[in-house]
Amino acid sequence: MTGRTLLIAAMLAAVGASAAGAQEPVKIGMITTLSGPGGYIGQDIRDGFQIALDLEGGKLGGVPIQLLVEDDGFKPGQGKQVADRMMKSDKVKLLTGIVFSNIAVATVPDVLDADGIYVSPNAGPSNFAGKDCHRNYFVVSWQNDNLHESAGQNATVLGYKKAFILAPNYQAGKDALAGFKRFFKGEIAGEVYTRLDQTDYAAEMAQIRAANPDVVFQFHPGGLGIAFMRQYQQAGLLGQVPMVVAAPSMDATTASAVGEAAVGVNLTTHWNTDFDNPGSKRFVEAFQKKFNRAPTFYASQSYDTALAIGAALKGTGGKVDDTEAFRREMLKASFSSIRGPFKFGPNQHPIQDWWAAKVEKGPDGKPVIKTTTKVMSNHGDVYAKDCKL
Amino acid sequence: MVLVYEQVLNGLQLGVTLFLLAAGLTLIFGIMGVINLAHGSLYMVGAYAAALTAAKIGSFLLAVPAGLAAAALAGMAMEYLVIRHLYARDHLDQVLATFGLILFFNQAVVLLVGRQPLFVAIPAALDGAVPVGAGIQYPVYRLAILAVGIAVAIGLYLLIGRTRLGMLVRAGATHRDMVRALGVDIRLLYTIVFGLGALLAGLAGLMAGPLLAVQVGMGEQILILTFVVVVIGGLGSIRGAFFGALIVGVVDTLLRAFLPGALRTVMQGSEADALGAGLSSMGVYLLMAAVLLVRPRGLFPAHG
Structure with a gap:
């Protein structure tokens, strides 16, 4: 027991020492659907995001990232619980990943109420696009309609x-x-x-x-x-x-x-594997090489989400505590989307x-x-x- | 009218699938007094074993025995290792233990096969559609399911009513202690009955494979309807399971097909659809409640 405690202490010290020089990584919580009939969608969202991280050596916008991925099991209740745990225990401020609108509708309000930021790589339910839109809620994919x-x-x-x-x-x-x-x-x-x-x-x-x-x-x-x-x-x-x-x-x-x-x-x-722009080609090639399958458009949305978050983090110097500063940088959409022209509308949903x-x-x-x-x-x-x- | 005819066919096809599951569930309950929530897992085991075999050797017909054997063996192992210790316990213990088995089977499949759903091709001989009268083209495969389900129902009827094993099963259901006193190896009988129930669940699972996706948790989706069937038909009654299954299959399908349209004649489109979809998913449960009010022991009570 004592031996193990010592070992852990030594490891913590080592981690602390190496982290002291470098910037503290920004935690991004990804809640997505990895089980059931929609399981492959969550997998592509996770993997698309990972490609963005890989291409930048574990960073987004020059900021080191720690990505936490959890399955919502295709259940709204579980999505809520995971979000709660991520925000309270892991101190995650920035969340993404939800595939299905019914899970987003249950989970996202909790994130926003706790002053978190949510960037959607997929679900864009209409109830969050109109009068219930929110300053810390961004959708990179599309509004469902x-x-x-x-x-x-x-x-x-x-x-x-x-x-x-x-x-x-x-x-x-x-x-x-x-x-x-x-x-x-x-x-x-x-x-x-x-x-x-x-x-x-x-x-x-x-x-x-x-x-x-x-x-x-x-x-x-x-x-x-x-x-x-x-x-x-x-x-x-x-x-x-x-x-x-x-x-x-x-x-x-x-x-x-x-x-x-x-x-x-x-x-x-809004995107397909045959899109003829350098960013898209680079993404498709990297994805194909790493996972040995063609990316779906879900993966492309998640990749774009990672790029959008990266651009915002670059603007804030890696800070997510000041949500207004993050929002200002996010809304510039100063990343080059692999679908081509992209900007945020007044409700922070895409125009594309x-x-x-x-x-x-x-x-x-x-x-x-x-x-x-x-x-x-x-x-x-x-x-x-x-x-x- | 033509549409009603086709929808009734669809309902009957869902009905026989439910029957295959309900027959095992009701036998196990009627004879051993065990509520087996993990029955849906055996359905999943049958579907996975058949799907994996079909993918490996490329023949669905050879995958059938593999699926049946896997489900029956899994069922008998389940009985021997877990259920056997629960006969003397009350229903809450049984429900807890078999619920645990559901979690075990689902995670085991995730570990062994992964989360991606599997897809099975329909065997070439059963692919396509044939005319079934009134100008309707109906998929051959669904007709085959219907035929298999009816054949199994007849076979079970003969097995329970005409054979020595069936006699023991019937005797075991009504006079358990007397059968034991007469020197019948009741433990072996239980294992056989459990294996038979599992085999039928596996059959339902492997036949559903080419229609639906073979995926983790597929058993729980259909298990709830199966319990409704068993309750409507009467716990422990094979005949009840058969008619209960057909009633539930047809009612569920017809409500789903026609209720939104009927509501639309009296109210606005989108509201009618939302209400119709909601009411038709509740339909079979309302039916169950109505049956229980009139016949608290189900339509065909098994004994006494």
């Missing part, structure tokens, strides 16, 4: 007249259908809310067939989308009714899991471009996502006008 507004716009551009739309019955699902309808000019043949824990869509397939639409729009993130696409094919609907989706329903992982059936699906996205893309058969026979044309430029969100900061 944006994804689906772009899909609605794409469906209109592609000339579809009668759409059947589906999404899970939770905040992001409601934002999805609202967003799609805002920009789709045709008629809605049917509108269905599925359950977030649902994996069998047989009943919905029958409804789609009965409604006989000329296009289907669906939002089913993570494993849900894979199950949905496979059952769409099994029901014989693939090839009969084309599909227009937003990026979360057809990311790189979904496309490879679904295989052949994904070819021909129209999607819209949206692109149409299509799943095509790659040279090795596997489906790849190819970007085609821009569908929206400098697109913000409709909730910004209600936000008074």
